[in-house]
Amino acid sequence: MALNKAKRATLREKFGGRCAYCGQPLGERWHADHIEPIVRNDWLKAPRGPDYPHRDTLENMNPACPPCNIDKHSMSLESWRDIIQRSNDVLQRDVSTFRRAVRYGLVQLTSSPVTFYFERLAEPAPKEAP
Ligand SMILES: [Zn+2]
Structure with missing residues (x-):
């Protein structure tokens, strides 16, 4: 679905002008990502039409940085x-x-769960101390 200018502007501001996933500010060039993909995860096949055309809706889109x-x-x-x-x-x-950087303490590994920016936004704000 090609978004018109107004819908594209609305989508861009869905998370305050930031990538829904990493949270980086969106630059001039950003992508309208289909949250639930419209094609199967099979990039070996020749280009073809969408496998799930019903998912091609604004509600199923997030603004994303190109990477x-x-x-x-x-x-x-x-x-x-x-x-x-x-x-x-x-x-x-x-x-x-990378292994060397870890050995020398330049990089610290964590096992933090991956949380996308839009999920962090949805978390309740921490309570302020009285
Ligand atoms: Zn991103």
């Missing part, structure tokens, strides 16, 4: 979250510079 949208590709949120969650394991396995 997040490209990384998420046609994954569901939970599949993508699992992949992001494994980032430390992949870096430890594959990148000697």
Whole structure:
């Protein structure tokens, strides 16, 4: 669905002009991500029409920075979250510079669960001390 100018402006402000996922401010170039993908997660096939055209709605869209949208590709949120969650394991396995940075305390690993920006916004604000 091609968004008209007004709908695109509304979508851009859905989370205060920030990427729904990482929370970085959206630049001039940003993507309208389909939260639930409209194509199956199979990029080996030739380009074709959407597998789930009924998901092509404004309600199923989030504003995303290009790196997040490209990384998420046609994954569901939970599949993508699992992949992001494994980032430390992949870096430890594959990148000697990263392992060295950890050994020398330049990088600290955490096992924090991956929380998307729009999820952090939805959390209740911490109570102020009386
Ligand atoms: Zn992002």
